[in-house]
Amino acid sequence: MYIIVGVWGGPNRVYAAFKFFLYTLLGSLLTLVAIIYLYQKAGHSFDIRTWHQLPLSLNAQIMLFVAFLMAFAVKVPMWPVHTWLPDAHVEAPTGGSVVLAAIMLKLGAYGFLRFSLPIAPDASHYLSGMMITLSLIAVIYIGLVALVQRDMKKLVAYSSIAHMGFVTLGFFVFNAMAVQGAIVQMISHGFVSAAMFLCIGVLYDRVHSREIADYGGVVNTMPKFAALFVLFSMANCGLPATSGFVGEFMVILGAVKFDFWIGMLAATASIFGAAYSLWMVKRVIFGAITHDHVAKLSDLNKREFLMLGVLAIAVIAMGLYPAPFTDAMQVSVADLLQHVATSKIAP
Numbered sequence: 001m002y003i004i005v006g007v008w009g010g011p012n013r014v015y016a017a018f019k020f021f022l023y024t025l026l027g028s029l030l031t032l033v034a035i036i037y038l039y040q041k042a043g044h045s046f047d048i049r050t051w052h053q054l055p056l057s058l059n060a061q062i063m064l065f066v067a068f069l070m071a072f073a074v075k076v077p078m079w080p081v082h083t084w085l086p087d088a089h090v091e092a093p094t095g096g097s098v099v100l101a102a103i104m105l106k107l108g109a110y111g112f113l114r115f116s117l118p119i120a121p122d123a124s125h126y127l128s129g130m131m132i133t134l135s136l137i138a139v140i141y142i143g144l145v146a147l148v149q150r151d152m153k154k155l156v157a158y159s160s161i162a163h164m165g166f167v168t169l170g171f172f173v174f175n176a177m178a179v180q181g182a183i184v185q186m187i188s189h190g191f192v193s194a195a196m197f198l199c200i201g202v203l204y205d206r207v208h209s210r211e212i213a214d215y216g217g218v219v220n221t222m223p224k225f226a227a228l229f230v231l232f233s234m235a236n237c238g239l240p241a242t243s244g245f246v247g248e249f250m251v252i253l254g255a256v257k258f259d260f261w262i263g264m265l266a267a268t269a270s271i272f273g274a275a276y277s278l279w280m281v282k283r284v285i286f287g288a289i290t291h292d293h294v295a296k297l298s299d300l301n302k303r304e305f306l307m308l309g310v311l312a313i314a315v316i317a318m319g320l321y322p323a324p325f326t327d328a329m330q331v332s333v334a335d336l337l338q339h340v341a342t343s344k345i346a347p
Contacts, residue, residue, distance in 0.1 A: 001088075001100060009091035016084075016091035023084040027074035034067035038119070052118040058345055061123035068116045075108030078168060079138045082161045089157035090210075094201030097153065101160050101193035106186050109167045113183075113336065117171065121340040124172070131172040136265050138165030143272030147279070152203075152210045155280055156196045159236060162269060163189050163248075169266060170251040174340065178254020179333045180326050185247025187325060188235075188318060192244055195232040195311040199225070202304055203284075206297050212283050216290035221297040226285045228300075228308045233281045235315045237273035243318035 006017030035046075042050045056064070074081045085105075089097050117124050139162050146158035163185065170182025202225060203218070204210055219226035235242035238249070248270065256263030289295050300308070318325065 001092075001096065001104065004096040004099070005088055005092045008093045008096065011091075012087070013091045016087040019084045020088045023074050023077075023081065024071075027071040027081070029070075030067040031071040034064050037064070048114070052339065054119070055345070056120070058122055058126065061120035061345070062126065065116055065120040065123035065127060068111060068120075072108040072111040072116065073134075075111070076105060076164045076168060077108070077161060078134050078165070079142060079161070082138070082142070085161060086154050086157040089160075089197075090151060090153050094197060094204070097197040097201075098194045101157075101197060102190040105160065105164055106190065109164065109171075109182070109186050112168065112171050117336060117340050121342065122345050124340060125174070128172045128174070132169060132262060135165045135169035135172070136262070138162060139169065139266055139269040140272070143269055143276070146276040147272065149276075150212055152200045152212055152280065152284065153197070154210075155212075155276060156193065156200065156236075159273065159276065160189065160193050162273070163193075163236075163244075166248055166251045166266065166269070169262075170247075170254060173255050173258035173262070174337060175254045175257055176330075176333050176337060177257065178251050179337065180329055181247050181250025181252075181254055183247075183329050183333070184243075184250060184318075184322060184325055188243035188247050188315070191311055191314045191318070192232055192235045192242075195228075195308060195315065196236060198304075198308060198311070199229045199232060202300065202308075207293055212280060214291060215284040215294060217288050217294055218285050218297065220289050221295060222299045224300045224305060225308075228312055229285060230281055231312055232308075232315065233277045235319070237277040238270050241316065241319045243315045243322070245319055246322045 002017050002021050005020060006013055009016060038051045038054070039046055041054055041056070045051075074084070077085050085100075088100060092100060142158050142162045142165065146155050146162065149155040149158060166185050167182045167189075170178040170185065200210060203215065207214060209215075218229075231242070235244040238244045252263050252267050254263075255266050
């Protein structure tokens with residue numbers, strides 16, 4: 001990703017690439033220390049299942065949790081270590097943005113599931129209030145930040161941070177509905193954010209601008225593109241029957257079971273998501289043609305239509321019938337929650 005952004009990115013690509021590299025490196029150094037510590041404690045073993053069973057004192061668990069958090073929070077990214085993401089997205093080429101949003105952000109969330117929760121279960125409960133607070137700040141505050149963006153890519157980048165806030169929130173309310181919803185949200189976000197960045201890439205290829213003000217009335221010249229862009233924007237704000245709805249709704253239901261007010265605060269994200277997504281669609285897609293270059297736009301070619309069409313099918317199919325995903329993860333989630341509920345504090 002460093003090379004993709006630094007070599008093929010936009011005008012500020014070097015700044016964005018170095019910022020991305022430094023955040024990732026500095027966060028990961030503490031995680032390396034934690035892994036070396038676990039290797040020693042497990043009798044010189046890198047077997048993760050052995051690490052899951054280690055009896056550790058609460059202080060040791062907290063130190064390990066914080067060490068892992070440094071890397072995973074940067075990668076998700078969680079507030080306040082999220083500032084590298086908008087820069088990296090804006091400067092990255094379209095393909096780089098798709099890989100970054102659809103695949104790389106999920107590594108941080110996967111890390112919480114695979115390392116933080118099972119290795120330090122008592123610390124996870126002890127620090128859950130902090131994690132929930134940071135997740136709610138990401139969901140609400142970053143949603144408001146997305147509202148004022150003028151660059152389409154920056155808007156979608158900030159919306160990614162808000163959506164990943166749902167994922168971390170779901171993990172730390174410790175019930176099956178919320179954890180399953182968080183994993184569904186991870187998969188859905190991979191489809192929806194990839195599609196949004198591809199759509200913005202389609203417009204950028206034609207106009208060489210990502211500024212919302214440079215568009216208006218795109219539906220008049222690109223009807224196929226407009227239909228798909230509106231679908232993905234609706235999925236981005238959690239419209240029922242799209243994949244974006246399923247994960248968010250499950251996390252909100254799980255959060256309400258845990259604490260009504262946390263669930264209510266999380267649900268406000270649906271309002272902000274609708275606000276920034278619909279406002280962008282209104283200004284870019286609908287209305288009269290406001291610029292000469294918009295009047296000359298050509299609609300999707302076969303390659304673009306195929307790529308976006310496949311993602312559209314995935315978004316709708318997952319929204320209408322999420323059972324294959326939730327059924328596959330049910331046993332694993334139940335096992336994880338049972339493991340996390342069992343104290344691993346050393347006697």
